[in-house]
Each structure stands twice: as C-alpha cells, then as structure tokens.
Amino acid sequence: MAFYTLGLTFNLVIVLTVIVLGIWAYGIYFNFKKWGLGSTGYHDQLRNSFWLFLATWIHEAFKDGVWVFLRTAILDVLLLRRTLARSPVRWVMHMSMFYGFLMLAALSGLGLMLDIIEHFNLIGLAHQAEIVKEALSLPFDLFGYLLLIGTIIALSRRILLKFVRDNTTAYDAFLIGAVFLITITGFYAEWMRGNAFLLGNAFEYPIYAPHFALIHTVLALGLFCFVLPWSKYIHVIATPMTLLANRGGE
Amino acid sequence: MADQKGSKPLMTGYMMSTQLMEVDGCNRCQECMKWCPTFAVRQDRPGITPMYKNAKWRELMAKSQSLRAKIFGPKPLNDDEMKQFTEDTYSCTTCGVCGTVCEAGIRTVELWEAMRPNLVKRGDGPMGKQSFFPKLLKSDRNPYQAKQEDRLCWVPKDIKIQESGELFYFAGCTAAYRQQALGVATVRILDNLGADFAMLGKDEWCCASALVRTGQREIMAEHAVHNVDALKDRGAKNVLFACAGCLRNAAVDWPMWYEGYIPYETMPLSVFLREKIRKGEVEYKIPLNYRFTYHDPCHNGRHLMHLKGKDWAFEAARDCIQSIPGVKFQDMVRNRALQRCCGAGGGVKAGIPDLAMDCAKARVQDATDIQAEVIASTCPFCRLNLIDGRNSAQSPIKMVDVVEMMAASMGLDTTIPENPYTKFQSQDVLVCSPAECKLDTVERKEPGKDLVGEAH
Numbered sequence A: 001m002a003f004y005t006l007g008l009t010f011n012l013v014i015v016l017t018v019i020v021l022g023i024w025a026y027g028i029y030f031n032f033k034k035w036g037l038g039s040t041g042y043h044d045q046l047r048n049s050f051w052l053f054l055a056t057w058i059h060e061a062f063k064d065g066v067w068v069f070l071r072t073a074i075l076d077v078l079l080l081r082r083t084l085a086r087s088p089v090r091w092v093m094h095m096s097m098f099y100g101f102l103m104l105a106a107l108s109g110l111g112l113m114l115d116i117i118e119h120f121n122l123i124g125l126a127h128q129a130e131i132v133k134e135a136l137s138l139p140f141d142l143f144g145y146l147l148l149i150g151t152i153i154a155l156s157r158r159i160l161l162k163f164v165r166d167n168t169t170a171y172d173a174f175l176i177g178a179v180f181l182i183t184i185t186g187f188y189a190e191w192m193r194g195n196a197f198l199l200g201n202a203f204e205y206p207i208y209a210p211h212f213a214l215i216h217t218v219l220a221l222g223l224f225c226f227v228l229p230w231s232k233y234i235h236v237i238a239t240p241m242t243l244l245a246n247r248g249g250e
Numbered sequence B: 001m002a003d004q005k006g007s008k009p010l011m012t013g014y015m016m017s018t019q020l021m022e023v024d025g026c027n028r029c030q031e032c033m034k035w036c037p038t039f040a041v042r043q044d045r046p047g048i049t050p051m052y053k054n055a056k057w058r059e060l061m062a063k064s065q066s067l068r069a070k071i072f073g074p075k076p077l078n079d080d081e082m083k084q085f086t087e088d089t090y091s092c093t094t095c096g097v098c099g100t101v102c103e104a105g106i107r108t109v110e111l112w113e114a115m116r117p118n119l120v121k122r123g124d125g126p127m128g129k130q131s132f133f134p135k136l137l138k139s140d141r142n143p144y145q146a147k148q149e150d151r152l153c154w155v156p157k158d159i160k161i162q163e164s165g166e167l168f169y170f171a172g173c174t175a176a177y178r179q180q181a182l183g184v185a186t187v188r189i190l191d192n193l194g195a196d197f198a199m200l201g202k203d204e205w206c207c208a209s210a211l212v213r214t215g216q217r218e219i220m221a222e223h224a225v226h227n228v229d230a231l232k233d234r235g236a237k238n239v240l241f242a243c244a245g246c247l248r249n250a251a252v253d254w255p256m257w258y259e260g261y262i263p264y265e266t267m268p269l270s271v272f273l274r275e276k277i278r279k280g281e282v283e284y285k286i287p288l289n290y291r292f293t294y295h296d297p298c299h300n301g302r303h304l305m306h307l308k309g310k311d312w313a314f315e316a317a318r319d320c321i322q323s324i325p326g327v328k329f330q331d332m333v334r335n336r337a338l339q340r341c342c343g344a345g346g347g348v349k350a351g352i353p354d355l356a357m358d359c360a361k362a363r364v365q366d367a368t369d370i371q372a373e374v375i376a377s378t379c380p381f382c383r384l385n386l387i388d389g390r391n392s393a394q395s396p397i398k399m400v401d402v403v404e405m406m407a408a409s410m411g412l413d414t415t416i417p418e419n420p421y422t423k424f425q426s427q428d429v430l431v432c433s434p435a436e437c438k439l440d441t442v443e444r445k446e447p448g449k450d451l452v453g454e455a456h
Helices: A010-035 A050-059 A066-078 A083-084 A086-119 A127-134 A136-160 A161-168 A172-195 A209-230 A234-247 B002-007 B017-027 B031-035 B037-041 B050-065 B067-072 B079-090 B096-100 B108-122 B130-139 B173-177 B182-194 B209-213 B220-233 B244-257 B271-277 B302-310 B308-321 B355-371 B380-393 B401-409
Strands: B167-170 B238-241 B265-268 B289-294 B373-377 B398-401 B427-432 B435-444
Touching: A010 A050, A010 A086, A010 A209, A010 A234, A010 B067, A010 B308, A066 A083, A066 A172, A066 A234, A083 A086, A086 A127, A136 A161, A136 A172, A172 A209, A172 B209, A209 A234, A209 B220, A234 B017, B002 B265, B017 B050, B017 B108, B017 B427, B031 B050, B031 B096, B031 B380, B037 B355, B037 B398, B050 B067, B050 B079, B050 B108, B050 B398, B079 B108, B096 B108, B096 B271, B096 B302, B130 B209, B167 B401, B173 B182, B182 B308, B182 B398, B182 B401, B182 B427, B209 B220, B209 B244, B220 B244, B238 B244, B238 B271, B238 B302, B244 B265, B244 B302, B244 B380, B265 B271, B265 B308, B271 B308, B271 B401, B308 B373, B308 B401, B355 B373, B355 B380, B373 B380, B380 B398, B380 B427, B398 B401, B398 B427
Parallel strands: B167 B238, B238 B265, B289 B373, B373 B398
Antiparallel strands: B427 B435
C-alpha cells in the first residue's frame, strides 16, 4: 500500500528526515553545551565547554572501570533496577514504555532503510526488502501493544492515584498525553490498513490509512525533534547518562 | 541594589557539568516526595522537595540559557522568585534519602550542596544565622566561641592522652564544649580497653561541616588542610569519630580539599568498639533495662554507606547496642538507608529552626510508635535536635549516645570534671549505681554564647 500521500514523495521524506535528525542533533548539542557551563570537578575552575562536558561525563562514567560501567548499563539503564527497587508497577510501566519506544524507533529506522533499498533497488534487493518490510508488521504490532500497556499504566496512575494526580503538572500531562496520542494514532493507522494483529480488518479503511499514518509520523517526529531536546523531556537522554555518570547512584 | 542582583544570571560555577545534567535527569517520578522529611512536615510547600527544586532550577537557568534566551535575549531573574527558591533550597537537611530512592540515580546531597554556593555567590544565600558560621570559624575555629586551649578541658585527670600516635580520637566541637558526657565516655572506654590513643587538643579545628552544608566554602580549605596536616604530622593511621558529622566531613569532604596523600583511615567509633566486643575485650557489669531504638544519623549512614559499606554505616552501632545486657532493642519503621532525618542537618537548625523542630518531633513520634523508651544514636547533633523535639512534644522519651550506653554498662565513671563549659551542658545521661543505671536529664544552667548551633 502506498505510504506517501498529500504530495509527499520519497525524496521529500528523505530530506525531511535529515532535517528532523539535524534539529534533534542540534538540540542534543545545545544541551551538552548548557551542561558544559558547570565545572569539570569539585571546586574546579569553569571551562564552559561542550567538549569538556563530554570529557567530564566520560571520566565520571568510567571512574570505577569498564566493568562497573557495563554493570550499570545493564542493571540500571537497561533493566531499570532502581525503579524496580521502589515500585514494581512503575517498573512495568517504564519497561513497557522504554522498550516499546526503543524498539518502535529501531524498527522505524530499519523500515526507512528498507524503503531506501527498495526505492533504489540497491544491489538488486528491492524484492527482498519488500518481503522483510511485510515481516516487520508483527514486531511493530507487538512493541506497539507493549508501549500501549505502558502508557495506559502511566495515564491510570496520574488519574487514579491522588498523590500522583495532585503533583502532576502541565508538563507531565503534556508528555504522557502526547505519548498516548502517538501510540493511539499509530495503532489506528495500522488498523486502517487492515490485517492488524488481533483485530484483522475490523477497522480497515485503506483510502485514509496513509493520511492517518502521516499524522502519526508527524506527531512522533515532532515530539522527537521539536519537544524532546528543548524541554524537560530531555530526561529521556539525561537520566541514562546520569545513571552511568553516577555508576548507578550507588 | 535589588535591580543589580536581579540582573545577575543564575550562577552555575560551583556545579559540576555532570550535576547540571543531573538536574535535567529528574524524571518526575515523585518518589523523593514520599520520603522527604521536611516535606513530611511542610505538606503545603512542595517547592522544598527535590523534584520541584530541580524543576525550578531548570526554569531559572532557562531564563538565560534556553534557546529562547539565545535568540531573544535573557530574561532577568525575579527577586521574589529567587528568594523563594533560596528558601526552598535551604529548607533541606541534605539527609540524602531522596538520592537513595531516586530512580535516576541523582546524587542529591552533592547536588544541593553544589547549588547553595551559587546562591551564596549571587547574594541570595545563606539563611538566617547560617551567615555567622564563616565568621565564627575564622575567629575561633569552632562555632561555640569557645577557646581552642580548652579543647581537652573535660578530660578526666587520670586519663592519659597522647600527643601523637597511630590511633587518634577526633572529638569534634560539640563533644568538647556542649556534650562533654560523650567525650568523657569515649576516652573512658578507650582507656579501659587499653587503647593507646592521641588527640589533637588545641590543634583540632572544627570539621567545618557547617560551611560545606550551607554553601559557604570560603574558609573550608583552611580547616580541612589544617586538620589533615595536624593528623598526618602526628603520625595518625586510624582516626576514630564519635560524631557522625565530623566523620562525614573527614571521610568525604576533607579529601576533596586536600591535595596530598592522606595516610590514615577514618572510622566510626562504633566499628572500633564492635571489634573489641567481638574479641571479648569489653566487659559489661550493669544491665540497661530499657527499651531502646536506634536513630541512624544521615552522615554516618546514608552518606557513608557507599564509601564504607552498609555494615559500617548501619550495623556496627546496632551490634554495639545489642551487646549490652538488659537492652530490649527494636528498630523504628524507617531505619537504615530509608531512615527519617532528625531535621538538624544541612544548616536547617541554624537557618530555619522551626522546621528542624518539626522534623525532630516527627522522628520522636516514630520512636514513640514502637513504644521505645530511649533513642540511641551516634551523632551529638541529632541528639541535640531530638532532645529539642522531645521537649517541644513533651514526650518522656530519652536520647543517649551509644558510647555512653556502653560506658555506663561497663561501670565506668563518666563524671565530667568541672570546667568552664560545665554550665552549658544539656543532655540526657545514664546515672549508674553498682546494680543499675537510671536515665536522667541534665539541664543547662546558663545559655552560653551559642549564636548558632553547629550545623552538620
């Protein structure tokens, strides 16, 4: 089924992707530079440098050796040990959202790569690329559901638990609302294409499926490049980096 | 003047670049809010919790460092907003429970202690009487305006204190001038165990914890370097601390200000005494027939558990208590790494005393909830604040130090020799006959010259 609609062409999508990635990369650079306003050590002099932030981070992260770095990366960043220690429910929520998002992003990247192979028939693999793309629909669905579970838990906590609700700000509401919206539009786009996991063609509406897919993509990329690096949602990057710099905080 | 200050951007220089990243690493999970001891007694002020402080710092920094500020120019900081943020930042006892439970692994104690000097430099901090600390330490080398020559005035005449040696006892200002019962009990036990120990005497300067905690770092280096050099020069290999605040500063902060090699180990006295108990060298004579609980000092517990291990931080003192005959021991619901702070730390007792008092009352209530008769601890400053909280709550509960418990049960004479500071003593004590020990309270006869209590 055609994906490109509303005047979008393959080449235009590639250009837009590069722009989006560029804005995102600049956002990360901007934050690193801002963090570089600090010093490189306890009561050390100010350096005000992007590169010295990176050097300081690397120094802190590897202070206790590579083994500790790897242990922290696995136990604290990938398995969210500290969250599990505090709340199993929050752990399920974060793990679902973290891996749901991470895998969907990775699959989207792979999908784009396959699109490029298919479009230019690189090394004559256009047909194979199309087959692989078809095969990706199941993992897309599975990780989509995983993300949906996570966002539903997150929303439920914010709505049902009084303490959490009372301390929820517009920032929190916007982030969770945006993630939920992106997840739901993603599902709906998939359902409109028909042949969706568990639902079959119950919501099939092929004419508008590409339009809805485009809305989903715009929302996801918008959050990724226009919101994430420029707001408190930078914690998506800063939290794992903090865990690594502090060797798990323990 | 206000305009000049308002035009100054937020200072970041005392924060490491990774700490600026940590502020952005807060994922607003709200876990810290459930454990924060000051928020527990100030529910109407969420701004004092770590999550909100991080959010506010971000907001203030964004006024000069966001993309908007880069394009359209920085916004001046609002004086009222800065005043509120300063008060929120200083309403923290730096107990570190937020760091223990933080999902993002933020080292919160270090973070708050790095934020404060920036506020001081900008002219917003410190709070209240905290501003006296640098002047007092600069002029007297202790916060009690006492004479350095009197550092050992409380030591019983029959106790031999060495001037140099491998084993040192660093008493700290509070044990030397305001809670001498602790000092006397310590030297009595060390003497009874045959430990050949030395003390710095007039060369022992305040550990300067108050300066680090309140963001007033200017004369910290003098104190850290002086104390380390004094201990090195006299051949120290092992330095014992019966004061949790001094211990934390000696173990964590002094090395950050000292550029040379430090040849000695810092050790909680309870660890040293537990070794002696295990070797069978401690002989108890009198049972202490009370229901005890143990309050983990933040500085001896959470702050040190990563450096010295949880056994040293939490178990050594409990092992000492439970080795004493007659003791019935029970932990409070919040204990060890998740303990509730007494409320005195971080300069709060000097800067915002009513907040310290309310925290102390909450901790006394924790002990009351398990029907404890006595709260034991290893921090003179926790003890002082808990006594204040106890008095305010009109609770019958008593506070003693673990070392004093051991000395009493060992049947040692813990009488404080008459000295210029006897009249300033105010503490609960164990008064023993050959058959039993009774708890009593020594009331201060004169108010002393305590402009500020020491802040650990």
